[in-house]
Amino acid sequence: xxxxxxxxxxxxxxxxxxxxxxxxxxxxxxxxxxxxxxxxxxxxxxxxxxxxxxxxxxxxxxxxxxxxxxxxxxxxxxxxxxxxxxxxxxxxxxxxxxxxxxxxxxxxxxxxxxxxxxxxxxxxxxxxxxxxxxxxxxxxxxxxxxxxxxxxxxxx
Amino acid sequence: xxxxxxxxxxxxxxxxxxxxxxxxxxxxxxxxxxxxxxxxxxxxxxxxxxxxxxxxxxxxxxxxxxxxxxxxxxxxxxxxxxxxxxxxxxxxxxxxxxxxxxxxxxxxxxxxxxxxxxxxxxxxxxxxxxxxxxxxxxxxxxxxxxxxxxxxxxxxxxxxxxxxxxxxxxxxxxxxxxxxxxxxxxxxxxxxxxxxxxxxxxxxxxxxxxxxxxxxxxxxxxxxxxxxxxxxxxxxxxxxxxxxxxxxxxxxxxxxxxxxxxxxxxxxx
Numbered sequence: 001x002x003x004x005x006x007x008x009x010x011x012x013x014x015x016x017x018x019x020x021x022x023x024x025x026x027x028x029x030x031x032x033x034x035x036x037x038x039x040x041x042x043x044x045x046x047x048x049x050x051x052x053x054x055x056x057x058x059x060x061x062x063x064x065x066x067x068x069x070x071x072x073x074x075x076x077x078x079x080x081x082x083x084x085x086x087x088x089x090x091x092x093x094x095x096x097x098x099x100x101x102x103x104x105x106x107x108x109x110x111x112x113x114x115x116x117x118x119x120x121x122x123x124x125x126x127x128x129x130x131x132x133x134x135x136x137x138x139x140x141x142x143x144x145x146x147x148x149x150x151x152x153x154x155x156x
Numbered sequence: 157x158x159x160x161x162x163x164x165x166x167x168x169x170x171x172x173x174x175x176x177x178x179x180x181x182x183x184x185x186x187x188x189x190x191x192x193x194x195x196x197x198x199x200x201x202x203x204x205x206x207x208x209x210x211x212x213x214x215x216x217x218x219x220x221x222x223x224x225x226x227x228x229x230x231x232x233x234x235x236x237x238x239x240x241x242x243x244x245x246x247x248x249x250x251x252x253x254x255x256x257x258x259x260x261x262x263x264x265x266x267x268x269x270x271x272x273x274x275x276x277x278x279x280x281x282x283x284x285x286x287x288x289x290x291x292x293x294x295x296x297x298x299x300x301x302x303x304x305x306x307x308x309x310x311x312x313x314x315x316x317x318x319x320x321x322x323x324x325x326x327x328x329x330x331x332x333x334x335x336x337x338x339x340x341x342x343x344x345x346x347x348x349x350x351x352x353x354x355x356x357x358x359x360x361x362x363x364x365x366x367x368x369x370x371x372x373x374x375x376x377x378x379x380x381x382x383x384x385x386x387x388x389x390x391x392x393x394x395x396x397x398x399x400x401x402x403x404x405x406x407x408x409x410x411x412x413x414x415x416x417x418x419x420x421x422x423x424x425x
Contacts, residue, residue, distance in 0.1 A: 002344065003401025004318040006385045012364040013319055019357050022331035022347040027322040033196065034317070034367070034385060037292035038299060045306055058280065060288040062168025070167050070211050071223045074234035077171025078227060080287045084160050084172070085179035087285055101223045122219040141217040145225070149216075152226055 006032035039066045042109040043117055049093040050080045050106060059084055066109050068121040075102045075122075097151040098128060099144075159184045160285045163277045163298075165202040167234055169289035170260055174233040176287075177269040185264065188276035194293050196317065201257035202264060202272075203234065207317050210250040211238055224249055233260065244343045246335035280305065337406040348412055349402070358397065361390040 006013060010031045018024055042065045045052055050065065052058040061076030079102065083093040096103030104126045112120075120126065127144050134140040162173045165187030173185040190200035197204050212220030227235040237260050241251045264270050278297040280286060290298060326345050333342040349357065364387060389396045398404065404415035 001318045001321060001401075004386045006319070006387060007366050008385075008387055009365050009367050012366075016357070016360045016364050017319065019353075019360060020347045021349055021353055022327045022345070023321065024327060025325055027325035029320040029322055030198075030317075032317055032319045032385075038294050039292065040302070040306070057285045058288065059286070061172055062164065062166060062289045063292040064288065064290055064294060069220070070205065071220055071227065071235070073167040074171045074227055074232050075223060077168040077234070077289065078175055078230055078232050080168070080289070081162075081172035081175025082179070084162075084285050084287050085176045085181050088157065088160060088176075088181050089179070100226055101219060102226050105223075122223045124219050138217050141219075141222075145216040145222045148222060148226065149229065152229055 001032075004032060005034070007034040008032070037063070039064055039119055041114055041117055042066045043112045043114040046110050048095055048103075048106045048110040049083050050076060051083065051087075051093060057087060063119070066117060066119045067105055068119040072105060072122055075105065078102075079106065094155070097148075097155065099151050100148040101127065103151075104128075157181055158284050159271070160287065161281055162186065162287045162289060163280075164289035164291055165189075165272070166289060166291045167203045167205075168291070169287070170203040170264060171232060171234050172287050172289055173264060173270055174267075177267050178231070180269070182269045182271070184271050184273055186273050186275055186277050188274070188295060191274050192276045192295060194295075196293055199257065200274075202261045204257050205251070205253040208250075209243070209253045210245055210248045211235075212249065213247050214249040215247060221249075233263070237263075244341035246340040246343055250343075332409050332411075334407060334409065338408070346407055346409070348409065348415070354398075354402070355394070358390055358394055361387055 001017070004017070008016065013031050014028060018026055040046070040060065046060060046065060047053060050059045050061055052060065059080040061080035062073040065076060067073065067076055079094070079096065086093055096106065098104050098107045101122050105120065105122055108120055108126045124141055124144055130143065134143055159182045160176050162169050162176070162183055162185045165185055169185060169187070173183045176183040187202065188194075189197055196206045211224065212218070214224055215221045216225050224235055228239070237256060238249055238251045241256045241259065243250050243252050265272050276295060276297075279301050280288065280298075294302070323345070331345040331347045333344070334346050335342050335344060366387065386397070386401065389400050407415040409415070
């Protein structure tokens, strides 16, 4: 059920959600649940390479660093894994260009206001704007995408 | 070469371990399931998708879609596996979650440089290179350890998952298949509600009993706006759900016409 996250008691979920037309006899595979979600204060603790500030050989990725969503978790895994390997090989850890969505996300979590830090999903608001504003939103986002993929092509 | 330690076999830890192994370095991937259970997971597979089966919009002029494309170009195993087990979902990248996780578990377990260890880590190893990918449900002993190490308090919020309904049990005389704005294949059943049905549903939802939260959870209960429980939306007002999951925009049914024009609300299942 799209967007129907819930903390209702399971019996109540069945009773109320079966009032929805078409779901009178719905069979539930799984009931909605709510749980606590824990994340680090990334701006205080992490660099944009996903290394801890106090220990270069400790890195972190996923929802615990305050990024939100599956794809952001994969992105963090990619950078933390890549940098863990680079440290093992005595190479400089990689910082991703902040015009990429990945780079912008890790720049955000490592530099955000620590006092009011909340998890951040990928979004275009954290990407640096062009000096000349493109008025049409779709065109603007498409331009961000092109700039990002061009920048990404240079790093590997 | 010393093994790198990765703690946590969710999406992040799975990608981390894979990238380390691709660089030719041996890695120990620790996952506490199934030895220690988590309150949200249902399997012992790596990279289990707990909330929805969707990675979000896939077009590159959308934020999630751009991130997908960046990761494709960087050879992310998560995105490549998602692409291989894609299911129709309008313009979104969605997967068959069982096959997705099983496939990743096998791929990693079979990699000669990856050792999958089913153990709970209670303290962060002092030696060597360590990646922490323990997720939003980091186990209490490790959370305590982290708090001691960093000398700082955690921040907490709540995350909520939606119920899942068996497709065959939906009444197709009422519900109809469509995607919002007719994007891609019609992948959702839509349950139309007239004004009266909506009002009754809203009333019942507002008054329905909530599950008990533990004391420490209640103290910290700060709902996260992107993932608000439906009953919380209902509490905020009669119209709130119509601007959220029950919005009537972009839906058309042969019998009911355009939802917005005809003031019908729709739920996607």
